[in-house]
Amino acid sequence: MKRYISYLCTAAVMLTALFTLSVFEAAANNDELITIKHRLGETKVKKNPEKVVIFDIGSLETYHELGIPVAGVTNSVPAYLSEYKSDKYAKLGSIKGPDIEALTAFAPDLIIISGRQSSAYDPLAMIAPTIFLGVDTKDYWSSFETNVRHIAKIHGKEAMAEQKLATLRQKRDLVTEKTKDDTNKGFTILHVRGGHTSYGSGSRFGFIHDVLGVRQALTDLDDTTHTGHRFKVGDGLVEKANPDYLFLIDRDSAVGGEKKPTDELLSAELKATPAYKNGKVVTLPGNIWYVSGGGLISVDKKITDVGEQLYGLRF
Incomplete structure (x- = not known):
């Protein structure tokens, strides 16, 4: 009996020590x-x-x-x-x-x-x-x-x-397989209260060019900043760009404004481009592209927006 009691005491001490150690380890973690x-x-x-x-x-x-x-x-x-x-x-x-x-x-x-x-x-x-x-x-x-x-x-x-990152890389690569041999050029613009601002490689909306590999319609403008390059009707910028693809982001609808049809967001000059005439206007949701943009959901959505609308890909 004494031996049995001694065994129980020893076991209890060991269990207490193990429990205490686990508590300390948890606290340390x-x-x-x-x-x-x-x-x-x-x-x-x-x-x-x-x-x-x-x-x-x-x-x-x-x-x-x-x-x-x-x-x-x-x-x-x-x-x-x-x-x-x-x-x-x-x-x-x-x-x-x-x-x-x-x-x-x-x-x-x-x-x-x-x-x-x-x-x-x-x-x-x-x-x-x-x-x-x-x-x-x-x-x-x-x-x-x-x-x-x-x-x-x-x-x-x-x-x-x-x-999740591996899945996104695979989706991205499906798009860049298309863009690498595509010589058509894109023009990315932000619509704000009837005005338009262009953005290029290295800008807040440069994802289209820098990640997905779409060629730029214009490369000689200071449109790589956060504020972009604001242009006006008649200044010759759209005519110079003459884009094959037009990427349109509407800020107004992203910040509580009315969501309008694409045609109402484009000027007559933009409607005169090959992009518009050939049905290559890619509308990009402002809540993803303007408000957000750097997480697992929005990066996935950005790849999908361009891949589906421009190349008909189904992911």
Whole structure:
């Protein structure tokens, strides 16, 4: 009996030690820090942060696709992410103006921003670890994949992220197989309240040329900036471009304005181009191309928009 009791005591001690060790290991894992290098600095982030606040819509897409919980978002989100309109998610400021007071009270573990919030980086970083995950338009695809991998690493979703990235690369390559031998040239424009602005390689809408490989109708204009090159009727720009393909993004409908038929968004000059005459006007949804643009959902949609409308691909 004494031997049996001694055995039980020894077993109990061993189980207690194992339990204590597992608790310490779990605590250590919860306190593990990951260093994220981004365009605005270098930030140490706790592994698996619980209260994540996201202002970058592209990052919100990636969290959604990887099944990672989110605690707070901007006051408004695109319709295709409508579940985040729920009161379940804290609303902590506009896409251009984070609410510093509300964020301080909310005490998040991680804040994710992009270009529209970059000016608030310093005050945000004082509240919680803050990382910038906007895409680099001069190196779009690489920066997009890096951002997805940052999110995956923070939350232990590496395998799922790599699978989704591989699928997107396959879709992208189906389009570039078409564009590599296509000598037709495209002209990308943003419609804003009756006016038009052109964008080229390296710009915020350069995805069409830089990732998908569509040739540009014009390469000698300063249209690679964030603001693009605004043109007017009669200035000769459209006639000079004379595009075979016209890519049209409507900002108005993306920010609450009326959604109008494509013909109402084009000037007479644009309707005189080979693109319009040959039915090669590719309409691109503003909520994807203008509001968002750098996450797993929008990158997929961008590839699909061009591949289906321009080449009739079915993914």
